[in-house]
Amino acid sequence: MRPSRDFGRFLVIWLVASAIATPLVAIFLTPSLPPGVEADDAAGQRIDNGVLTAVATPTVLLIVIFLAYVLIVFRHTGPKIEEGPRIHGHAGAQMVWIVTSTAIVMALFGYGTWRLLEPGAAGGGQGPSPLSPVHAARGESVLPVQVIGQQWQFSYRYPTYGGLETPHLVLPVGRPVELHVTSLDVVHSFWAYGLGVKADANPGVDNVAYVTPSRVGTFDVRCAELCGIWHGYMFDTGRIVDEQRFETWIQEQRRIFAPVLQYLPPYSRTYLPDPQGRAG
Amino acid sequence: MTVLARRLFGFNLLTAILLAAAGFLLGHWLGDRIAGPSLDYVASTGENDVALALGYLLGVVGFLVGLGFANYPLMRMLGRPPSLPRPETEGIGRYFRHCPDHKVVGLQYLVGVGVLFFIAGLNAMFIRLELFGPGQSIWTPDTYLTIVGLHGSMMMGVMTSAVLGPFANYIVPLLIGARRSAFPRIESLSFWLLVAAGFTLMTTLALGGFQTGWTGYAPLSGQGAYGIDSYVMFFALIGLSMTLLGINLTATVVTMRAPRLNWGRLPIFVWGVLTTAAVMVLAAPVLIVTLVMVLLDRTAQTSFFVQGAGGSSYLFENLFWFFGHPEVYLLALPGMGILLQLLPVFTRKPLWGYRLAVSGMLGIALVSFTVWQHHLFVSGMAADLRIFYMFSTELISIPTGFVFVCALGTLWRGRIRLTVPMLFCLGWIFNFLIGGLTGIYQSDAPSDVTGHGSFFVLAHFHYTIMGGLVFTFFAAIYYWLPKMTGFALNERWGKVHFWLMFLAFNSTFLPLFAVGFLGMPRRVVTYPERFEFLNQWASISAFVLGVSLLIFLANLVYTLVIARVPAEANPWQSTSLEWQTTSPPPAHNFDRIPPIGHPHDYGRDEGTERPASRPAPAGEPT
Numbered sequence: 001m002r003p004s005r006d007f008g009r010f011l012v013i014w015l016v017a018s019a020i021a022t023p024l025v026a027i028f029l030t031p032s033l034p035p036g037v038e039a040d041d042a043a044g045q046r047i048d049n050g051v052l053t054a055v056a057t058p059t060v061l062l063i064v065i066f067l068a069y070v071l072i073v074f075r076h077t078g079p080k081i082e083e084g085p086r087i088h089g090h091a092g093a094q095m096v097w098i099v100t101s102t103a104i105v106m107a108l109f110g111y112g113t114w115r116l117l118e119p120g121a122a123g124g125g126q127g128p129s130p131l132s133p134v135h136a137a138r139g140e141s142v143l144p145v146q147v148i149g150q151q152w153q154f155s156y157r158y159p160t161y162g163g164l165e166t167p168h169l170v171l172p173v174g175r176p177v178e179l180h181v182t183s184l185d186v187v188h189s190f191w192a193y194g195l196g197v198k199a200d201a202n203p204g205v206d207n208v209a210y211v212t213p214s215r216v217g218t219f220d221v222r223c224a225e226l227c228g229i230w231h232g233y234m235f236d237t238g239r240i241v242d243e244q245r246f247e248t249w250i251q252e253q254r255r256i257f258a259p260v261l262q263y264l265p266p267y268s269r270t271y272l273p274d275p276q277g278r279a280g
Numbered sequence: 281m282t283v284l285a286r287r288l289f290g291f292n293l294l295t296a297i298l299l300a301a302a303g304f305l306l307g308h309w310l311g312d313r314i315a316g317p318s319l320d321y322v323a324s325t326g327e328n329d330v331a332l333a334l335g336y337l338l339g340v341v342g343f344l345v346g347l348g349f350a351n352y353p354l355m356r357m358l359g360r361p362p363s364l365p366r367p368e369t370e371g372i373g374r375y376f377r378h379c380p381d382h383k384v385v386g387l388q389y390l391v392g393v394g395v396l397f398f399i400a401g402l403n404a405m406f407i408r409l410e411l412f413g414p415g416q417s418i419w420t421p422d423t424y425l426t427i428v429g430l431h432g433s434m435m436m437g438v439m440t441s442a443v444l445g446p447f448a449n450y451i452v453p454l455l456i457g458a459r460r461s462a463f464p465r466i467e468s469l470s471f472w473l474l475v476a477a478g479f480t481l482m483t484t485l486a487l488g489g490f491q492t493g494w495t496g497y498a499p500l501s502g503q504g505a506y507g508i509d510s511y512v513m514f515f516a517l518i519g520l521s522m523t524l525l526g527i528n529l530t531a532t533v534v535t536m537r538a539p540r541l542n543w544g545r546l547p548i549f550v551w552g553v554l555t556t557a558a559v560m561v562l563a564a565p566v567l568i569v570t571l572v573m574v575l576l577d578r579t580a581q582t583s584f585f586v587q588g589a590g591g592s593s594y595l596f597e598n599l600f601w602f603f604g605h606p607e608v609y610l611l612a613l614p615g616m617g618i619l620l621q622l623l624p625v626f627t628r629k630p631l632w633g634y635r636l637a638v639s640g641m642l643g644i645a646l647v648s649f650t651v652w653q654h655h656l657f658v659s660g661m662a663a664d665l666r667i668f669y670m671f672s673t674e675l676i677s678i679p680t681g682f683v684f685v686c687a688l689g690t691l692w693r694g695r696i697r698l699t700v701p702m703l704f705c706l707g708w709i710f711n712f713l714i715g716g717l718t719g720i721y722q723s724d725a726p727s728d729v730t731g732h733g734s735f736f737v738l739a740h741f742h743y744t745i746m747g748g749l750v751f752t753f754f755a756a757i758y759y760w761l762p763k764m765t766g767f768a769l770n771e772r773w774g775k776v777h778f779w780l781m782f783l784a785f786n787s788t789f790l791p792l793f794a795v796g797f798l799g800m801p802r803r804v805v806t807y808p809e810r811f812e813f814l815n816q817w818a819s820i821s822a823f824v825l826g827v828s829l830l831i832f833l834a835n836l837v838y839t840l841v842i843a844r845v846p847a848e849a850n851p852w853q854s855t856s857l858e859w860q861t862t863s864p865p866p867a868h869n870f871d872r873i874p875p876i877g878h879p880h881d882y883g884r885d886e887g888t889e890r891p892a893s894r895p896a897p898a899g900e901p902t
Binding site: 006034035041049052055064074081090125203204206207208223226230 | 421422424425491492493495497499500503587588592593594597627628629630632633634635636656657658659660661663666667670671674675677678681682685688689691692693694695696697698706709710713714717720721723724725726727728729730732733734798799801802803804805806807808853882883884885
């Protein structure tokens with residue numbers, strides 16, 4: 001029977017191609033996927049992206065090889081129109097498709113949920129009541145850092161260091177950080193690319209994201225939500241340093257910004273702007 | 281002379297424009313009386329949003345009254361018999377006025393959508409020009425953001441009607457054997473609202489533009505100057521137009537089907553239109569309400585979205601995406617309908633798995649209302665709910681898969697003819713595959729952290745909208761233009777158009793996935809130098825993409841204006857109902873409704889196990 005031979009041939013081509021391509025993608029592409037390994041969140045998201053790419057590979061191959069196959073084998077040229085076979089469907093094939101696609105989707109959902117609940121992959125802002133405040137539960141010493149978005153820059157407050165406010169973000173390596181993201185005016189989004197953290201800065205909202213930087217280096221900080229005309233210029237560079245340098249740096253910053261600090265409002269989870277005026 | 285007088289006086293476009301101007305001035309004057317310069321904020325900024333908003337409102341009302349939309353309801357209210365104008369059956373004049381013929385409205389929509397698509401596409405070229413190099417090169421940041429906003433809002437506003445406006449309005453009554461649509465005046469109103477909306481949006485250029493993008497997030501939208509009001513008014517009018525369009529099409533499909541055309545025999549394109557129209561009716565009103573709230577925040581000093589005064593910026597995000605996410609499926613479903621309608625014609629096979637395809641479309645329509653918070657994964661709102669929205673979003677890939685498998689099954693063992701419409705359909709399969717799979721990265725909450733708000737998500741939705749909907753839009757133009765105008769587009773130039781567009785499109789947007797993954801956020805006027813090569817590649821490809829669309833435009837003008845070679849009566853040898861009448865059809869569509877058989881009835885029986893059951897041979901117009 002020719003029809004089944006065609007399908008068998010297609011199936012073999014696809015299975016062989018997938019068997020070759022999928023491990024190659026998983027092994028060689030995953031290490032170059034974003035966002036990086038500068039922090040636990042970033043490394044976790046890289047694994048997620050790798051898994052999704054590995055799942056997508058056979059799917060892409062299925063459709064592309066199918067299209068190529070039908071266009072080579074079943075293409076009809078010439079002026080005369082020829083009728084094809086009157087096939088209305090195939091219950092078995094449809095059932096296989098429904099079951100397989102449902103199974104893949106359910107597996108992806110299960111995997112995504114597990115990764116989201118697992119500390120060190122979530123990376124997104126979790127709002128004022130985070131899903132998994134794991135570090136505090138583990139009894140680790142957490143460094144709270146407040147990220148304040150305003151048109152058009154981020155500033156950072158360290159409440160455990162006398163409410164110091166500085167335009168630079170410096171984090172110690174290896175210590176869990178609790179980022180409290182908020183805004184003074186419009187919606188911004190704090191995107192620390194290398195850390196694998198993105199959290200919207202909403203006025204009046206304390207949006208919490210956890211991350212543990214895992215190696216010394218720098219990372220890009222950008223605003224990822226349109227916030228007005230200078231949105232494109234709202235970026236800076238954060239630094240991850242060792243514990244000792246961090247202490248020196250923060251003492252230096254406290255000295256520099258001490259005159260400014262007395263005019264700032266006391267540290268608070270949010271700073272509600274006065275509806276009639278400017279926020280402080 | 282009398283002909284000229286009849287054209288000039290009465291309810292026509294000229295009267296409409298005059299009344300629109302008068303309405304605008306009246307509204308503006310009224311607004312100045314209501315909130316005059318005595319108010320501090322008006323005095324200090326010199327801008328009175330109340331006056332502008334009322335001006336727009338009365339301007340639009342004047343425009344519609346001038347076109348004659350008030351005649352029927354007013355006469356009814358006064359208890360007089362409505363003096364309906366006799367529908368003009370020929371002449372170019374009927375395309376410039378309120379005409380209740382669904383075929384006229386379809387062509388009006390085609391031109392209207394085309395014009396807005398052209399302007400929005402031009403804006404895309406301007407964006408790529410700016411992003412050609414790092415650093416600010418061509419536009420100032422506020423001009424650049426206005427261009428970005430115009431491109432986004434115009435495309436989003438127009439693409440929702442891009443298939444439903446021209447093709448559903450024109451073809452669906454023919455496909456279901458109806459002589460008119462259910463609500464002809466509402467149908468015409470939905471088109472003229474689109475015209476009013478487009479004009480309103482363009483006035484933003486004279487008012488300083490709007491720097492909020494098409495999403496117009498509060499509280500940013502509360503900050504901006506006059507230009508925001510035109511954006512808000514535009515989108516509210518588009519929402520109204522979409523709602524009316526959806527109401528008419530839903531009612532037409534439900535009530536106007538020919539005898540014996542039961543649900544199991546509905547052509548798949550009609551299913552695509554019906555599901556889209558139903559979702560539109562349910563989702564678009566939310567948009568209108570949201571924008572009215574924004575307008576009230578800006579004019580009447582309410583505080584729906586003002587944090588600290590009882591409002592919340594989350595409220596806006598929720599309302600906007602409650603409309604916004606069903607809306608992006610409004611951009612997918614019509615394309616799927618066209619795809620599955622055209623594949624059987626060019627494979628000479630019945631649609632493979634008709635019921636599976638219908639359940640796929642119904643499934644997408646249903647689940648589309650439950651996914652909106654995946655836009656807010658990193659917003660900090662309801663972190664626990666991320667699991668549910670991850671589930672519902674990934675769930676939607678199951679019915680989408682149904683549509684794919686039906687397309688693949690139809691191709692299998694067909695007699696595939698690579699005509700231009702078929703090429704665009706195959707292009708859809710490839711592009712939507714990429715668009716759909718990259719959507720999985722967005723639905724997975726940890727992965728979405730990188731993609732969200734970056735060029736990755738931008739490339740993703742351009743793959744589904746430009747690569748999906750626009751490709752099937754062109755398939756529909758090549759396929760149905762002989763029906764709508766009686767002239768067929770040049771096949772060879774059509775193929776040049778397809779290949780150039782397909783390659784340039786992929787070459788533009790594939791690198792943008794990488795740009796986003798490497799850390800470039802959307803809507804930025806500048807970027808680090810390490811993204812320069814990929815951005816230049818994308819820009820050059822985008823210009824080639826623009827050229828491919830100009831080739832289409834040249835082909836269109838050549839076919840319709842210069843060559844004017846009449847097309848065959850049924851150039852694709854289709855068996856569906858719209859080809860059983862003349863091209864273009866007479867005002868009443870069919871002299872006699874043709875017999876209704878199974879949809880997509882192609883192919884020959886293999887062996888003898890299944891008797892041939894085709895009702896009437898296609899061909900001779902009845």
